[in-house]
Amino acid sequence: MTTGVPGYLIVKMSQFSKRIGAVFVLVVCLAPAAFIAALPAIIAMRLINETLADAFFDSPAAVLSTGYVTLFCGRLVSRLWKRKRAIDQSTHGENRNISSMRNKRRKQYRQGDIFIEEVHELPVDAKRQTRVRRLVVATGEATGHQHVLSPKKEAMDWWRNDAGDIYVRGAEVGRLVHEEHDAIEILTDAPFILCRRQLEFT
Incomplete structure (x- = not known):
């Protein structure tokens, strides 16, 4: 049995490690649920104002309330959303160019x-x-x-x-x-x- 100051420190470190592990497991379990709960708000903010949504995801309140995993997921949604919009704009531009070329070739x-x-x-x-x-x-x-x-x-x-x-x-x-x-x-x-x-x- 460990005695004295070294033994006391070992016991405290073990207890601290267990608490950190429990907190980590809790965050990992609750963060996805928090993200799913916040998903409608994420989509609504994305539709209204992308800059506002990015500011929300970067705010300390968002980090503390939903965890870093949710913040990462929010940014991931933001990037996917922007990529989809870029594809839509590119397709629209191609259609517009095709229409313009068709008009130029009009006899x-x-x-x-x-x-x-x-x-x-x-x-x-x-x-x-x-x-x-x-x-x-x-x-x-x-x-x-x-x-x-x-x-x-x-x-x-x-x-x-x-x-x-x-x-x-x-x-x-x-x-x-x-x-x-x-x-x-x-x-x-x-x-x-x-x-x-x-x-x-x-």
Whole structure:
């Protein structure tokens, strides 16, 4: 049996080690539970303000109340959240670039004063008109010559909006002809073409 001062110190150190071990086990067991309980608040703070959330995770109160394990988990969530946002922004940027490139490649045609452009959807105010075999785009006041859209086959579907713009189904439009200009073949994969002139059908 150990006696004297050395023995007393050994006993005290043993008791202290047991207490430290118990505290460590308690922290390890309770910290995940504390983190799970704090998870809704973490997500809410992340949605409101990332800077505020980071300040909360770094505060002494957060360390003392939830333990270092919870603090680490909170920072881990923060990093994962930021990484997801960066991926979302990158994907959004790629989609925006694809849309921009598509717009740059959009085909346009011009014959005198007549301007034709590809479009991928109809405006909400576009109203369907009667199918026609030819569309008179414009008639010259002096010569009486006409700009005429003709179909690839028999007839074309077309729409007109409140502003007077004309939309023709891209798969059905054939070419634009005029007595004083070369005929223009309308080659498009777009659903519709837009003609910015007032049309009359005959």
